[in-house]
Amino acid sequence: MTAPARTNPPLLHRSRSPLDRRNFLSLAFAGSLAALAGGWLGALFRFLRPPQKQGFGGRVYAGRVEEFPPGSVNRILAGRFYISHTPDGLLAIYQKCTHLGCSVPWSEAEGQFHCPCHGSLFTPSGEVTGGPAPRPLDIFPVEITNGEVWVDTGRPLTRSRYEPDQAVKV
Numbered sequence: 703m704t705a706p707a708r709t710n711p712p713l714l715h716r717s718r719s720p721l722d723r724r725n726f727l728s729l730a731f732a733g734s735l736a737a738l739a740g741g742w743l744g745a746l747f748r749f750l751r752p753p754q755k756q757g758f759g760g761r762v763y764a765g766r767v768e769e770f771p772p773g774s775v776n777r778i779l780a781g782r783f784y785i786s787h788t789p790d791g792l793l794a795i796y797q798k799c800t801h802l803g804c805s806v807p808w809s810e811a812e813g814q815f816h817c818p819c820h821g822s823l824f825t826p827s828g829e830v831t832g833g834p835a836p837r838p839l840d841i842f843p844v845e846i847t848n849g850e851v852w853v854d855t856g857r858p859l860t861r862s863r864y865e866p867d868q869a870v871k872v
């Protein structure tokens with residue numbers, strides 16, 4: 703005579719004790735606190751991070767390199783600067799006159815910048831050649847990435863004279 707087959711008890715048997723519920727609630731509470739803290743830290747980071755400005759005061763896309771042939775001076779209205787392609791490379795020249803701040807136009811006929819307010823004159827690289835302006839026109843940092851010309855109008859650079867290394871080689 704053979705003994706009746708025994709069935710094994712289930713391997714995963716969990717009791718529903720009050721301790722398990724307490725653990726679950728603790729974990730849920732800790733998870734909620736972590737999510738809340740993460741959201742709060744994210745909001746704080748966005749608040750403290752400097753805003754990424756578009757247009758004047760931030761990074762401005764001027765165009766593709768080939769749009770600025772050697773010897774050309776092109777006005778970039780959105781950034782309030784000119785891209786001047788000098789023999790040394792590209793310069794982003796701020797349009798603001800260093801005398802009293804008038805907007806200085808490029809005169810194609812004269813081949814120079816000519817301020818209409820008090821007659822200051824500037825070369826294509828922004829050097830003063832006449833008038834009351836005390837120093838060259840300011841410039842902005844230029845960056846060329848994959849053939850695209852970008853200008854950081856948030857950082858105007860004053861200069862006492864023109865130096866070839868101010869231009870970005872193309």
Ligand code: FES
Pocket residue numbers: 799800801802803804817818819820821822833834835
């Ligand atoms: S503001 Fe340009 S010369 Fe006076």
